[in-house]
Amino acid sequence: MKNNQLHPINQFINRLNKSGFVLLIGIYIALLVFLLFVLTPKRDYVVVPNYSHDLFNEEINAQITVVGLRTFDEEENMTTKYSILARLQGRRPEDNLDPNLQLERFQLSSYLENGKMYYFTEQSGNKTPITHSYTMYKEAEETIPSSFFVSIQYQDLEGASKVATFYEQMMLTLTNKETYTNTNKLTHIESIEGVDTEVTDAKIAFIATSDTKNYTVSVRITIPKMSEDYHVDMQSWYVDDQGEAYPFIGVYGYADQRSTFNHANRPIPKQINPVSIYSKLNFYRDEALVGTINYTQLIDNLPNNFGTEPTPDLQPDNPAPTPLFTTTEWIIAGTVFAGLAAASVGYYIFDKKRKQSTHPKE
Numbered sequence: 001m002k003n004n005q006l007h008p009i010n011q012f013i014n015r016l017n018k019s020g021f022v023l024l025i026g027i028y029i030a031l032l033v034f035l036l037f038v039l040t041p042k043r044d045y046v047v048v049p050n051y052s053h054d055l056f057n058e059e060i061n062a063q064i065t066v067v068g069l070r071t072f073d074e075e076e077n078m079t080t081k082y083s084i085l086a087r088l089q090g091r092r093p094e095d096n097l098d099p100n101l102q103l104e105r106f107q108l109s110s111y112l113e114n115g116k117m118y119y120f121t122e123q124s125g126n127k128t129p130i131t132h133s134y135t136m137y138k139e140a141e142e143t144i145p146s147s148f149f150v151s152i153q154y155q156d157l158e159g160a161s162k163v164a165t166f167y168e169q170m171m172l173t174l175t176n177k178e179t180y181t182n183t184n185k186l187t188h189i190e191s192i193e194g195v196d197t198e199v200t201d202a203k204i205a206f207i208a209t210s211d212t213k214n215y216t217v218s219v220r221i222t223i224p225k226m227s228e229d230y231h232v233d234m235q236s237w238y239v240d241d242q243g244e245a246y247p248f249i250g251v252y253g254y255a256d257q258r259s260t261f262n263h264a265n266r267p268i269p270k271q272i273n274p275v276s277i278y279s280k281l282n283f284y285r286d287e288a289l290v291g292t293i294n295y296t297q298l299i300d301n302l303p304n305n306f307g308t309e310p311t312p313d314l315q316p317d318n319p320a321p322t323p324l325f326t327t328t329e330w331i332i333a334g335t336v337f338a339g340l341a342a343a344s345v346g347y348y349i350f351d352k353k354r355k356q357s358t359h360p361k362e
Contacts, residue, residue: 051167082136090128105153168252171235174245180296208302214267236279
């Protein structure tokens with residue numbers, strides 16, 4: 001005789017109504033999803049473009065300017081935002097001027113220090129030269145750029161559609177501060193008309209003005225010799241009185257038709273107690289690194305225009321010589337010396353007359 005007694009689980013299921021069945025299925029699905037997330041290994045879905053550091057594109061160029069901007073609220077909490085300028089320029093082989101290339105598509109993205117990608121608004125339907133402006137900031141998390149990727153779809157001089165890509169690695173961390181000096185130019189020796197002559201490859205200069213809240217700083221990069229292809233990557237920082245460095249003005253992919261790069265009037269809050277400016281400039285020619293400028297200067301020594309040189313530093317280990325006497329002491333000493341000389345002359349004349357009167361000539 002068969003045993004018709006149901007298993008306890010089956011009895012439980014038989015007693016469920018329609019709502020109970022739905023709830024049971026929902027719990028089952030939730031359990032499966034939970035196990036899927038727990039047991040499945042995490043995967044990195046960040047897609048980083050595999051672009052190269054193109055030092056000189058003969059048809060089009062992308063220059064990225066990055067500026068760290070810091071502000072304080074009423075409670076003295078600091079907020080950091082990054083201003084991004086993407087300048088797109090075309091080139092014409094015969095004169096290197098911009099032929100106003102048609103831009104079909106422009107994409108800019110940044111790989112952040114926290115391992116995420118940051119995508120900027122895509123642009124289309126423009127012509128070179130053009131500059132796109134962005135601000136990198138998310139209130140919920142840090143948005144510090146580690147590198148930038150650019151993809152440009154454009155029409156060349158014959159109207160053919162092409163794609164150019166660019167990659168720039170940021171230099172946001174200041175290291176080896178002891179290697180930075182007051183030398184702000186990169187030079188080499190050339191024989192000009194048989195004479196060894198120092199020739200400047202690249203030069204960087206900063207100027208500053210001051211008010212009650214900020215220093216206002218501008219930078220200029222000069223490339224005197226424009227006849228050869230070049231590429232400049234530069235990053236600057238300001239350093240506070242505790243030695244902490246803050247990324248400031250940077251430019252990457254500067255390979256312009258102009259002989260100077262200028263970026264003006266960026267503020268440095270005085271709440272940070274900034275002391276010095278540091279800058280690192282890598283100069284490339286013909287697809288190779290020619291040299292690097294590691295330049296530093298006290299902010300208070302910076303001039304207020306580019307026609308003036310910075311105030312010379314008095315290094316602690318090479319102080320200015322201390323004079324033996326002050327100006328007042330020299331005047332007193334001179335007066336005393338003159339008085340003694342006059343007294344000596346007077347005594348000599350008096351003594352001579354006294355001897356003559358004592359021993360008159362016969």
